[in-house]
Amino acid sequence: MSNIISFDPKKDQAIFDNLIKYAIAPRPICFASTISKNGQVNLSPFSYFNLMSHQPPVCVFSPLRRMRDGSTKHTLENILEVDEVVINIVNYDLVQQQSLASTEYAEGVDEFKKAGLTPLPSSYIKPPRVAESPIQLECKVQRVIPLSDLPGAGNLVIAEVLAMHVQAHLLDDKNNVKQHELDLVARLGGDWYCRVTQDNLFIVPKPLRNLGIGVDNLPEAIRLSKVLTGNHLGLLANVEIIPSLDNTVDVNIDYSDSTHIHSFAAQLLDQGKLQEAWQVLLRSI
Incomplete structure (x- = not known):
């Protein structure tokens, strides 16, 4: 700090x-x-x-x-x-x-x-x-x-x-x-x-009527990311359950580099593409 x-x-x-x-x-x-x-x-x-x-x-x-x-x-x-x-x-x-x-x-x-x-x-x-x-x-x-x-x-x-x-x-x-x-x-x-x-207008999705999982329930590799910000974690944690891996979603990136993966996921989140970001991150954990 x-x-x-x-x-x-x-x-x-x-x-x-x-x-x-x-x-x-x-x-x-x-x-x-x-x-x-x-x-x-x-x-x-x-x-x-x-x-x-x-x-x-x-x-x-x-x-x-x-x-x-x-x-x-x-x-x-x-x-x-x-x-x-x-x-x-x-x-x-x-x-x-x-x-x-x-x-x-x-x-x-x-x-x-x-x-x-x-x-x-x-x-x-x-x-x-x-x-x-x-x-x-x-x-x-x-x-x-x-x-x-x-x-x-x-x-x-x-x-x-x-x-x-x-x-x-x-x-x-x-x-x-x-x-x-x-x-x-x-x-x-x-x-x-x-x-x-x-x-400078932007949209923030309202919290779910059902409880989001919360940042504390994100996988550790995501929660302790050196790339994802608090805003990114807040978006990811506003789901009822962690999504399942969908193998039909093909994102062509190097999954051996966690920094690169998280940076790409951050870009997707900034574009409002929550589900796509989750699919990228799920492949890294």
Whole structure:
């Protein structure tokens, strides 16, 4: 194992606060649109945000207290007055506008106008949606959980989704989202972001309904391979039983060199050819 450097969130606070944003990433980004009891709309982006439940459908995001003095921000203040919020998903077409909207404008300033975005009336709640957002979630706030009153402390907003609105061009004829066309972005550390494009999408087969054999039950020659990675072993171990050798599958390689065999099997696994990889490996043990 390589050397590891450890950091204490209390003793090394400034370094820790920076590093943790690199470590827990990528984080999806949303615009939260809220409204005060006086009708003042606020729009703010959040990357401390995610989906937490299906039934009921619940999202969580976290407005932080200001680092300089621990005071609360407009989003949280609005939610405590009017317990509704629209969670608007941010994609690549909106990434610069969400960055602009993160500017802390004075109370009363309309972030929709500042960011050049269009408010769209919601169907069930008072705060408006972001018309340009690919997916908009109208939500009722269930709870707000303050984590502390220290500067930088989060306030977990637990919001139940009442309705979801999806741009029609993003759906196929079965109402599945065209993942590559959604063009999502995510927050990383510092000023870094990433973009979900066709080139970096890949599929990971879901675990079997029945139990996979597990890495511990792989043959030792495979489990202790110097070539196969943890990802490769995970794929091989996600079978109910080790396959039987199929002599009808003819792979023309040199079976006297285990390194070559494992390298070839690794290539097959990287191409999604699990059964072919197993047949190659079975001939080597």
